[in-house]
Amino acid sequence: MADRLQLPLIEPEVEPDDLVRARAESRTRVVAGMLMVLMVLVGARGAQLCLAPLDRTVRAAGVQRWDQVTLRARRGEVLDRNGRRLATSVATPNIVIDPARVRPEEIDGLSVELSRLLSVPADELADKMGRDSRYQRLAMRVHPATAAAVESLGHDALWAERSARRYYPEEQLASQVLGFVNSSGDGQAGLEAALDDVLRGGEVLLQRRRDRRGLNVDDPTAWGDQNVGMDVQLTLDRQIQRIAERALAGVAERSEPVAATAVVIDVATGDLLALANIPTFNPNQLVDDPAPRRNHAVQDAIEVGSVFKPFTVAAAVQEGLVTGSTLIDCEGGGWRVGRTRIGDDHPHGVVTVSEVVKYSSNIGSAKLALQMGAKTFLGYLHDFGFGARTGIQLPGERRGFLRKADTIKPIELATTSYGQGVTSTPLQLAMATAALANDGVRMKPRLVRRVEDLHGIPEYVQRPAVAQRVVSEATAADVTKMMVTVTEPGGTATRARVPGYLVAAKTGTAQKVKEGRYSAARVASMMGFVPADDPAIAIVVVVDEPTKGSRYGGTVAGPAFQEIAAASLRYLGIAPNPDLLEDHGDDALAAVVPEELAAPTAPTLVWDGQGWTLPDLTGRPLREAVASLQPAGFALTVRGSGAVVAQEPMPGTPVPPGGSVALLLQ
Numbered sequence: 001m002a003d004r005l006q007l008p009l010i011e012p013e014v015e016p017d018d019l020v021r022a023r024a025e026s027r028t029r030v031v032a033g034m035l036m037v038l039m040v041l042v043g044a045r046g047a048q049l050c051l052a053p054l055d056r057t058v059r060a061a062g063v064q065r066w067d068q069v070t071l072r073a074r075r076g077e078v079l080d081r082n083g084r085r086l087a088t089s090v091a092t093p094n095i096v097i098d099p100a101r102v103r104p105e106e107i108d109g110l111s112v113e114l115s116r117l118l119s120v121p122a123d124e125l126a127d128k129m130g131r132d133s134r135y136q137r138l139a140m141r142v143h144p145a146t147a148a149a150v151e152s153l154g155h156d157a158l159w160a161e162r163s164a165r166r167y168y169p170e171e172q173l174a175s176q177v178l179g180f181v182n183s184s185g186d187g188q189a190g191l192e193a194a195l196d197d198v199l200r201g202g203e204v205l206l207q208r209r210r211d212r213r214g215l216n217v218d219d220p221t222a223w224g225d226q227n228v229g230m231d232v233q234l235t236l237d238r239q240i241q242r243i244a245e246r247a248l249a250g251v252a253e254r255s256e257p258v259a260a261t262a263v264v265i266d267v268a269t270g271d272l273l274a275l276a277n278i279p280t281f282n283p284n285q286l287v288d289d290p291a292p293r294r295n296h297a298v299q300d301a302i303e304v305g306s307v308f309k310p311f312t313v314a315a316a317v318q319e320g321l322v323t324g325s326t327l328i329d330c331e332g333g334g335w336r337v338g339r340t341r342i343g344d345d346h347p348h349g350v351v352t353v354s355e356v357v358k359y360s361s362n363i364g365s366a367k368l369a370l371q372m373g374a375k376t377f378l379g380y381l382h383d384f385g386f387g388a389r390t391g392i393q394l395p396g397e398r399r400g401f402l403r404k405a406d407t408i409k410p411i412e413l414a415t416t417s418y419g420q421g422v423t424s425t426p427l428q429l430a431m432a433t434a435a436l437a438n439d440g441v442r443m444k445p446r447l448v449r450r451v452e453d454l455h456g457i458p459e460y461v462q463r464p465a466v467a468q469r470v471v472s473e474a475t476a477a478d479v480t481k482m483m484v485t486v487t488e489p490g491g492t493a494t495r496a497r498v499p500g501y502l503v504a505a506k507t508g509t510a511q512k513v514k515e516g517r518y519s520a521a522r523v524a525s526m527m528g529f530v531p532a533d534d535p536a537i538a539i540v541v542v543v544d545e546p547t548k549g550s551r552y553g554g555t556v557a558g559p560a561f562q563e564i565a566a567a568s569l570r571y572l573g574i575a576p577n578p579d580l581l582e583d584h585g586d587d588a589l590a591a592v593v594p595e596e597l598a599a600p601t602a603p604t605l606v607w608d609g610q611g612w613t614l615p616d617l618t619g620r621p622l623r624e625a626v627a628s629l630q631p632a633g634f635a636l637t638v639r640g641s642g643a644v645v646a647q648e649p650m651p652g653t654p655v656p657p658g659g660s661v662a663l664l665l666q
Contacts (some may be wrong), residue, residue: 001178010288033076044168059306073201073202074228074230075089075164075199075201075227075228076199076200076201076228076230076231077089077230077232078191078231079234080234080236081234081271084238086169086236087167087168088168088169089164089167090167091164091165092162093141093144093146093160093161093163094139094141094158094161095118095146095147095150095160096136096138097128097129097138097158098134098136099130099131099132100133100159104130106155110129110153111126114138114150114153115396117150118138118142118150119186120138120139122354125138139162141165142163147160163428166180166181166185166192170209171284172282173238173241173242174276175281175283175293176190176275176280176296176297177190177191177234177275178192178283179191179193179194182285183379187200189395190395191393191394191448194304194394194395195232195448198229198230198232198451198459199229202227210342228454230451230453231451231452232448232451233448233449233451234447234448234449235272235446235447235449236272236275237273237274239571240273241273241275241276243563243564243571244274244276245274245276246260246563247560247561247564248260248277248278248560249278250563251541251546251557254548255524255546255550256544256547256548257278257546258298258544258547259278259279260278260296260541260544261275261277261540261542261544262274262539262541263276263429263435264537264568265431265434265436265537265538266434266465266536267437267529267535267536268438268536269464270446270464271447271449271464272445272446273537273568274564275295275447276297276426277294277295277296279292280292281293285632296426296542297425297427298394298425298426299396299397299425300398300426300544301401301425302423302424302425302512302523303420303510303512303513304424304429304508304510304525304526304542305418305419305420305509305510305523305553306360306365307506307508307525307526307527307553308419308422309360309419309506309509310357310436310479311436312365312369312418312480313353313365313479313482314436314470314476315368315372315377315380315381315471316353316371317478318380318471318475319376321372323353323478324352324353324478325352325353327350327351328351328352328353328364328368330344330347330348330356330361330364331363331657332347333346333348337414338409338410338411338463341350342362342363344361344362345360346361350386353368354481354485356368357479357483357506358485358486358488359490360418360507362417365418366415366417369413369414369416370410370413370414374406374523375405377416378402378403378412378413380470381422382402383470384435384442384470385431385432385435385442385467386422387399387401387422390425390427390428390431391445391612392427397427400422400423400428400648402416409539419508420510420511420602427445429527429540430539430540431443431445433527433539435456435476436476436479436480436504436529437470437504437529437535438535439473440466440470440471440476441466441470442470443466443467444465444467446464446465446651449462450462463589480532483531484503484504485503486505486506487528490508491508492552493506493507493526493528493554494554494558495558495561496526496565498562498569499576499580499581500534500576500577501565501569501576501577502531502532502572502580503528503530503531504529505526505529505551506527507524508525508527508553509522509524509525509551509553510523510524510525512545521545522545522551523542523545524546524551524555525541525542525557526553526558527539528561530565531569531577536574541560542557547649573634573635577614599632612654612659613652613653613654613655614651614652614661615628615651617629617644617651617663618644618646618647618651620643621644622638622644626643634655634661634662635661636663637660638663639663639664640665644663644664644665645665647662648662649661
C-alpha cells in the first residue's frame with residue numbers, strides 16, 4: 001500500500017465574484033421581463049373584458065352574481081253583488097333551508113324540532129337537510145304563526161319566503177261557479193278559467209343579487225302588489241246562494257240523487273242570484289274526483305218533463321187559439337197520435353186550459369201543440385231561449401236539443417209539448433221561467449256585473465239587457481194565474497206553497513235517457529216564481545235521478561223550492577200578504593219562520609194596514625226576538641248578547657215592511 005501511486009489533489013476552480021453576480025443579474029432581468037410581459041398581457045385582457053367583453057363572459061358573470069325571477073302579481077278578487085269576497089289571494093309563507101349551512105351533527109335535532117312545528121316527518125326533513133344543495137323547500141303555505149315559530153329558532157340556515165295562494169273564504173259556496181286555480185295560479189274551471197285573462201296579474205321579470213355563498217340578497221316580493229289582476233263583481237248574492245245550497249243539502253239527505261241543481265233569477269234584471277249544485281267541493285282542498293266540479297246548471301242538458309207545459313200554453317194563448325177557460329177533451333187519460341198512445345198520470349175528461357196546467361195533462365198540451373203547428377210552436381220555444389246557449393260567462397254551456405220544424409214528426413211535436421224529446425239546461429229553464437214572470441220579456445242572463453282595477457275604476461260594466469219579448473203582458477198574466485192554481489189543492493205543486501205569498505209554479509217528472517233509451521230513472525223538477533202577484537225571483541230546482549223515496553217533481557223538488565222561496569223573500573225584505581197569512585192561521589206563520597228560530601211564546605207582530613206594529617221585546621232572548629220580527633223582512637241590527645234591554649223603534653210603533661229595527665242585548 002505504501003507503494004501505491006499518490007495522485008495530487010485537484011482543487012476546484014473558483015469563479016470570480018463578478019462573473020457570478022453578472023450571471024445572476026442576467027437571470028433576474030429575464031424573469032422580471034417575463035413577469036412584466038405577463039402582467040401586461042393580464043392587464044390587456046382585463047381591459048378587454050371591461051371595455052369589450054364577450055357575450056358568454058358577461059353571461060357567466062351574471063350567473064355568478066345575479067339571479068332572475070319571474071313574479072306574477074296578485075290575482076284579482078271575485079266578489080258577490082254586495083262586495084263580499086268569494087275568491088281572493090293571500091300571501092302565505094313557505095319554509096326554506098340552506099343545507100350547506102347545516103352542520104351534520106345538527107341535522108337530527110333540527111329535523112325533530114321542525115317536524116313538531118311543520119307536521120312533516122322528521123326523516124323527510126333530515127333527508128332534505130343532508131342534500132348537496134343551497135335551497136330546499138321544507139313546507140309550503142304554512143300558517144304565519146308557524147312561520148314565526150320556525151324563524152324564532154334562530155338558525156341562520158332557515159327562513160320563510162312569501163308566496164301567493166288562492167283562497168276561497170266561503171269554501172264550497174258557489175264552488176262550481178267560481179272554479180279553481182292550479183299551483184301556477186292559472187284558472188282551471190268556472191269563472192277562474194273563463195275570466196282568467198282579467199283576473200290574472202301581470203308578470204314582472206326581476207333580477208336578484210347573490211352573495212358569495214350564492215344566496216339571494218334582494219327580496220323581490222315587494223313588487224308583488226304591482227300590476228295586480230282586476231276585481232270581478234258578480235250578481236250572485238252570498239246569502240241567497242247559501243240558502244239554495246242548504247235546500248239542496250236537504251234534497252240530498254231525503255232523496256239521495258245523483259245530482260241536483262237550483263237556480264235563482266232576479267226577474268226584473270235577469271241577474272243570477274244563486275246557482276247551486278250538488279255534489280259540491282271545496283276549492284281550497286282539491287281532490288282528484290272531477291264529478292263534484294261539474295256545473296250541472298249549464299253543463300247538463302236533460303229532459304225536464306212537464307215544466308214545459310206553461311210555455312206550450314203561453315204560445316197557444318198568445319196565438320189567440322185558446323184562453324184559460326177554453327175546454328179541451330183529455331179523452332179520459334188516453335189518446336192516440338198515429339200509432340202511439342199518449343196517456344195522463346191523472347186521467348180527466350173535458351177540462352179547461354187552466355186545468356191542463358193544474359192537473360199536468362199531457363194530452364191537453366199535445367193537442368195545443370198540434371193545433372199550433374210545428375213552425376209556430378217551435379218558434380215560441382226558440383224565443384223562450386230553448387235550443388240555444390244563453391251566453392252566460394261560464395265554460396262548457398250546453399245548447400240543449402230542440403227538433404227542427406221541417407223534420408219533426410207529429411208524435412215528436414206532441415211529446416215536445418210536455419217536455420219529452422227536448423232537452424234543456426236548468427239555466428235555460430230558469431231564464432224562460434223568468435220571462436213569464438217579467439210580463440213576457442226574456443232578459444239576457446247576467447252573472448258579471450262589473451270588472452274594475454285596483455283603484456276601483458271600472459274597466460267593464462254589464463248592464464241588464466233585454467233579449468226579446470216573447471209573449472204579451474196579458475198572456476204572461478193569464479199563464480201566471482194558471483200556474484198559481486198548480487199550488488192550490490188538487491194541483492201538483494202544493495208543496496211549493498209559501499204561506500203569506502202567492503206562488504206560481506209547475507212540476508215535472510221525466511224519464512231519464514241512458515244509452516239512447518228511456519230508463520226507469522227519473523228527473524224531478526220544479527220551476528216557478530214568487531210572489532206571483534208581483535214577481536221578484538224565479539226559481540228552478542232540478543233533481544237528477546232521486547234514488548230514495550218518491551221520484552215525482554212535486555214531492556222531491558217541491559220542498560227545496562219552498563225553502564228557497566221562503567228564505568229568499570224574507571232576506572230580500574218582501575213582506576208577506578197579511579190576508580194570506582190570516583187565511584192559513586198560526587201554522588202558516590210557523591212555516592214562514594225557520595224551525596231553528598221558532599219560539600212558541602214569542603210575541604207577534606200586528607198589521608194595521610200600513611205597517612207592522614212592533615211588540616215589546618224587552619227581556620226576550622235573541623232567538624225569540626228574531627223569530628218575532630222575521631216574517632216582516634225587517635233590516636235587523638243587533639248589538640250585544642243575552643236578552644233584549646232596548647229596541648228602536650219603541651214598542652207599539654208602526655214600521656213599514658222592510659224597515660229598520662235595532663235591538664240592544666245585554
